[in-house]
Amino acid sequence: MSKHTRLRIHIAPLGFESDRIVLPAIEMKADKIWILIHNNPKKTKAKSYLDNIKTRLRKERIEFDVKKIDRLDLFSVIKGVRNIVNEDENNMYYVNVSSGSKIQAVACTMACMMFNEENNLIPYYAQPEDYFDYKGKQMSTGLDKIIDIPQYDIKTPEEKFIRTLRIIKENKNKIDKTNLAIEAEKKEIIVVGSEENFEQARFTSLNKNIVQPLKNDWGFVKEEKIGRTRWVEITPEGENVLEILD
The missing domain is CATH 1.10.10.10 (Winged helix-like DNA-binding domain superfamily/Winged helix DNA-binding domain)
Structure with a gap:
């Protein structure tokens, strides 16, 4: 990917489903997706979903990378999003607030409010077609629609x-x-x-x-x-x- 082109970069926390990460990336023509994964693999059961996501993204020729964070720590998730955006502030960043846990959803939403100085950090919610009770399988399937989240600013200190x-x-x-x-x-x-x-x-x-x-x-x-x-x-x-x- 050219460093001089404004790329469409998605950021998505890993949860217990793959459609909510892969399908929005395809529909919104993502150039790359950052997947936020837990920094302690032994304390998560999401590896199979990560493997599935990687396979599907390769098939769609969408570049991907992973960022290790503590999925249970609000500040770790916020900082993870910030570090990704700081790598190249010229890109457009689309943050999926629906693919992970409630803590991750709050953290991703807050990050969009805190670090949107260049007006290039956009949160969205992926509404699936069907929901299921988690029994070791994907919690939801399909993609009904993508909902834009209203944006507000949180002032940060100098x-x-x-x-x-x-x-x-x-x-x-x-x-x-x-x-x-x-x-x-x-x-x-x-x-x-x-x-x-x-x-x-x-x-x-x-x-x-x-x-x-x-x-x-x-x-x-x-x-x-x-x-x-x-x-x-x-x-x-x-x-x-x-x-x-x-």
């Missing part, structure tokens, strides 16, 4: 905030403001223009441009004063966003 959270994380989730200011200035997260009262200017720049937005706008850090020292600590929300975006 890179400077992610880099700051990384510094805090590397210091066991908590660092005093003075040392955070020093590290932020070293890494050019903040720029201090004044040479007069340099340390105070650096501290003020960190507080105004980084810490206060992280605390008040995003809720990713919290502050605590112990004696004369001010500490900045990452919150669970901050850890979660760092897990996805770092």
